[in-house]
Amino acid sequence: xxxxxxxxxxxxxxxxxxxxxxxxxxxxxxxxxxxxxxxxxxxxxxxxxxxxxxxxxxxxxxxxxxxxxxxxxxxxxxxxxxxxxxxxxxxxxxxxxxxxxxxxxxxxxxxxxxxxxxxxxxxxxxxxxxxxxxxxxxxxxxxxxxxxxxxxxxxxxxxxxxxxxxxxxxxxxxxxxxxxxxxxxxxxxxxxxxxxxxxxxxxxxxxxxxxxxxxxxxxxxxxxxxxxxxxxxxxxxxxxxxxxxxxxxxxxxxxxxxxxxxxxxxxxxxxxxxxxxxxxxxxxxxxxxxxxxxxxxxxxxxxxxxxxxxxxxxxxxxxxxxxxxxxxxxxxxxxxxxxxxxxxxxxxxxxxxxxxxxxxxxxxxxxxxxxxxxxxxxxxxxxxxxxxxxxxxxxx
Amino acid sequence: xxxxxxxxxxxxxxxxxxxxxxxxxxxxxxxxxxxxxxxxxxxxxxxxxxxxxxxxxxxxxxxxxxxxxxxxxxxxxxxxxxxxxxxxxxxxxxxxxxxxxxxxxxxxxxxxxxxxxxxxxxxxxxxxxxxxxxxxxxxxxxxxxxxxxxxxxxxxxxxxxxxxxxxxxxxxxxxxxxxxxxxxxxxxxxxxxxxxxxxxxxxxxxxxxxxxxxxxxxxxxxxxxxxxxxxxxxxxxxxxxxxxxxxxxxxxxxxxxxxxxxxxxxxxxxxxxxxxxxxxxxxxxxxxxxxxxxxxxxxxxxxxxxxxxxxxxxxxxxxxxxxxxxxxxxxxxxxxxxxxxxxxxxxxxxxxxxxxxxxxxxxxxxxxxxxxxxxxxxxxxxxxxxxxxxxxxxxx
Numbered sequence: 001x002x003x004x005x006x007x008x009x010x011x012x013x014x015x016x017x018x019x020x021x022x023x024x025x026x027x028x029x030x031x032x033x034x035x036x037x038x039x040x041x042x043x044x045x046x047x048x049x050x051x052x053x054x055x056x057x058x059x060x061x062x063x064x065x066x067x068x069x070x071x072x073x074x075x076x077x078x079x080x081x082x083x084x085x086x087x088x089x090x091x092x093x094x095x096x097x098x099x100x101x102x103x104x105x106x107x108x109x110x111x112x113x114x115x116x117x118x119x120x121x122x123x124x125x126x127x128x129x130x131x132x133x134x135x136x137x138x139x140x141x142x143x144x145x146x147x148x149x150x151x152x153x154x155x156x157x158x159x160x161x162x163x164x165x166x167x168x169x170x171x172x173x174x175x176x177x178x179x180x181x182x183x184x185x186x187x188x189x190x191x192x193x194x195x196x197x198x199x200x201x202x203x204x205x206x207x208x209x210x211x212x213x214x215x216x217x218x219x220x221x222x223x224x225x226x227x228x229x230x231x232x233x234x235x236x237x238x239x240x241x242x243x244x245x246x247x248x249x250x251x252x253x254x255x256x257x258x259x260x261x262x263x264x265x266x267x268x269x270x271x272x273x274x275x276x277x278x279x280x281x282x283x284x285x286x287x288x289x290x291x292x293x294x295x296x297x298x299x300x301x302x303x304x305x306x307x308x309x310x311x312x313x314x315x316x317x318x319x320x321x322x323x324x325x326x327x328x329x330x331x332x333x334x335x336x337x338x339x340x341x342x343x344x345x346x347x348x349x350x351x352x353x354x355x356x357x358x359x360x361x362x363x364x365x366x367x368x369x370x371x372x373x374x375x376x377x378x379x380x381x382x383x384x385x386x387x388x389x390x391x392x393x394x395x396x
Numbered sequence: 397x398x399x400x401x402x403x404x405x406x407x408x409x410x411x412x413x414x415x416x417x418x419x420x421x422x423x424x425x426x427x428x429x430x431x432x433x434x435x436x437x438x439x440x441x442x443x444x445x446x447x448x449x450x451x452x453x454x455x456x457x458x459x460x461x462x463x464x465x466x467x468x469x470x471x472x473x474x475x476x477x478x479x480x481x482x483x484x485x486x487x488x489x490x491x492x493x494x495x496x497x498x499x500x501x502x503x504x505x506x507x508x509x510x511x512x513x514x515x516x517x518x519x520x521x522x523x524x525x526x527x528x529x530x531x532x533x534x535x536x537x538x539x540x541x542x543x544x545x546x547x548x549x550x551x552x553x554x555x556x557x558x559x560x561x562x563x564x565x566x567x568x569x570x571x572x573x574x575x576x577x578x579x580x581x582x583x584x585x586x587x588x589x590x591x592x593x594x595x596x597x598x599x600x601x602x603x604x605x606x607x608x609x610x611x612x613x614x615x616x617x618x619x620x621x622x623x624x625x626x627x628x629x630x631x632x633x634x635x636x637x638x639x640x641x642x643x644x645x646x647x648x649x650x651x652x653x654x655x656x657x658x659x660x661x662x663x664x665x666x667x668x669x670x671x672x673x674x675x676x677x678x679x680x681x682x683x684x685x686x687x688x689x690x691x692x693x694x695x696x697x698x699x700x701x702x703x704x705x706x707x708x709x710x711x712x713x714x715x716x717x718x719x720x721x722x723x724x725x726x727x728x729x730x731x732x733x734x735x736x737x738x739x740x741x742x743x744x745x746x747x748x749x750x751x752x753x754x755x756x757x758x759x760x761x762x763x764x765x766x767x768x769x770x771x772x773x774x775x776x777x778x779x780x781x782x783x784x785x786x787x788x789x790x791x792x
Contacts, residue, residue, distance in 0.1 A: 038714070038715075038718045038720055039711070039714065040715060040720050040722045042720065042721060042722070043721045043722060043725075044722065045706075045722065045725070045726075046706075047706075063718075067714065067717060067718055068689065068710070068713075068714040068717070072689060072690060072710065072714075075690055076690070076692050076708060076710050076711070077692070082708070082710070082711055082714075083711065084706050084707055084711070293464065293468060294468060294471055294472070296471075296472050296473070310441075310442075310443075310480050311480055312472060312478070314464070314468060314472050314478070315435070315472070315478055315479065315480070317464075318434070318435065318463065318464040318468075318478075319434075319435075319436060321463060321464070322434045322459075322463055324434055324436050324438065325438060325439045325721055325724060325725070326436045326438070326439060326440065326441065328721060329439075329441070329721070329725070330441075
């Protein structure tokens with residue numbers, strides 16, 4: 001079975017609700033996909049993800065190609081069986097890692113030569129190899145190899161990367177052998193309106209079953225993100241899912257949905273959990289704060305997650321301060337559950353025609369992290385990722 | 397309710413099966429108690445422990461006194477509520493940590509002055525303070541403050557430490573205020589037969605509801621352990637549970653049970669799991685080994701643990717090599733389950749009068765870790781513990 005996508009509410013622009021049917025199950029959209037970089041959503045079991053109602057997870061081709069190797073995963077029955085996750089999976093193409101994390105050695109029209117962060121060995125990703133690798137992994141949705149230009153790229157650089165991305169998208173499709181994986185093309189074009197427009201039109205003409213929107217949320221100002229997103233989305237076919245890569249804060253999820261995005265992923269909820277930052281209705285709660293030492297309340301009153309049902313802020317703070325792994329687990333559960341529940345409420349609001357009201361009410365009570373602080377955090381995180389990509393999650 | 401202990405099979409010496417009834421539930425004996433140093437059995441939730449059939453866990457007074465502080469735990473409803481574990485808990489007295497991990501500053505008949513490994517601050521443990529602390533924590537079973545002499549201690553040293561331990565045991569009992577906690581005395585006496593004999597007799601005369609046997613399994617030869625244990629046990633009242641502190645390998649558990657021990661604890665199953673060492677019927681399986689790269693079998697065929705029911709050796713090896721927290725969780729589950737299941741089988745064998753046969757059959761198929769390697773591992777671990785006691789578990 002190949003993927004199908006039914007739009008249940010919404011049109012080309014504005015909020016949409018749909019149902020994506022993949023070989024391993026249904027995915028109600030809009031959807032947030034937790035990231036399982038190395039075939040595990042960090043700290044959690046598949047059972048815990050399923051219990052929270054997570055319909056789909058993402059895994060990183062770059063990491064799995066290097067370790068344990070796609071052949072190992074294939075011989076063990078594919079990614080679903082390997083990691084014990086029976087529901088849909090999306091794998092990225094590895095492009096973002098290779099281009100963003102400093103492993104890049106040389107890019108040509110053929111592909112990209114890079115060094116492994118594990119052992120320094122040289123590897124070459126071509127569109128054909130990336131497709132073969134993703135076919136060995138066996139996800140429901142696979143992504144074309146793209147070149148992600150940095151936000152400060154010049155027009156010429158962004159144009160060259162975009163043109164290469166288009167050629168690679170065609171080669172990826174030509175290289176596809178399996179009939180049970182949906183291949184998404186990825187729109188690029190940097191921060192330039194005419195390039196974004198050209199990229200969306202070119203990929204739309206190639207008639208992919210879905211579209212990734214890459215090269216956004218990589219450090220540019222938020223206004224630029226949403227402007228580039230609008231230019232892109234207007235030119236994508238309304239009956240195909242749009243996947244905005246790398247978005248995951250509540251306020252950005254709401255904005256992306258308002259602009260017509262169907263799918264998102266981000267390491268944010270899992271990464272910040274391991275730093276003691278918890279997403280709550282009012283913003284963020286930092287469990288390290290001394291004010292929680294004696295606090296017997298759950299992270300958030302009324303939250304239905306396992307952690308809030310069983311443990312106090314004081315206990316979580318103790319676990320975090322004492323560097324106990326259980327603390328990282330319990331805080332990850334809360335953050336992932338928060339976003340799953342937020343997506344459920346968002347979808348319901350869209351289906352009932354009251355999304356704008358829902359968004360306004362949510363944002364009225366929610367204090368987003370200062371964009372400047374967010375940008376600084378992300379820059380620090382990317383710098384650390386370049387040092388040791390294993391110990392942290394890698395954004396897609 | 398105070399604790400009761402019913403002996404169902406066995407007498408003074410030799411294997412015994414019993415039922416210990418504590419305020420928070422029943423504990424079938426012989427029992428292995430997983431260690432939850434900082435109010436968490438490392439990496440696991442209370443639900444996971446309960447699902448495996450763990451009847452009782454241990455927590456460390458030294459660690460909880462320093463962080464988060466016994467008053468915090470008490471204000472949050474006591475240790476059971478704080479950590480979400482409704483079944484029985486035993487807290488040690490903190491003596492082992494203070495005497496063994498190099499935090500010791502000065503010992504006197506009053507008590508022991510030591511430095512916190514967390515912030516270097518000075519603290520003083522007296523029998524009275526240790527009792528007050530354990531009453532704030534609220535475990536079902538609490539231990540008297542003891543002085544644990546090192547295995548190489550001279551006769552005079554061991555005798556002085558023993559005499560002090562006896563005086564502290566009396567003071568602990570005099571200091572007891574709560575009526576719902578069973579206070580165990582701890583036998584010391586180093587590696588000297590007449591001291592062990594004297595210590596057991598002295599403490600037996602004090603009529604404690606149970607007895608810890610301390611200062612063994614601290615680096616001495618195994619023959620010495622069992623000889624000292626026999627001398628001790630012969631002089632303890634048969635109707636009281638005997639708790640051999642710090643024993644946890646399958647072969648040592650079997651030997652201890654054969655010698656009449658009812659309770660044991662050790663960080664071994666949880667600590668070695670985090671190093672990739674898995675306890676199996678034939679001995680140990682090191683998940684790091686390249687031979688498991690493609691191995692789709694569970695850790696152990698026929699094992700009923702969650703990990704073996706869901707994941708392959710290849711996946712566990714991948715998680716371990718990729719330094720994923722989920723790997724530490726899944727391997728910890730297997731090792732704890734192995735010991736829980738072993739204890740269940742041991743108890744059944746005792747009740748059916750075939751323990752010797754069970755032990756012989758188990759050992760015929762089991763390759764214990766070389767005692768010299770074990771001793772070297774333990775020495776390395778103690779040295780590391782002195783450096784950073786948080787990051788590893790502390791033996792009681």
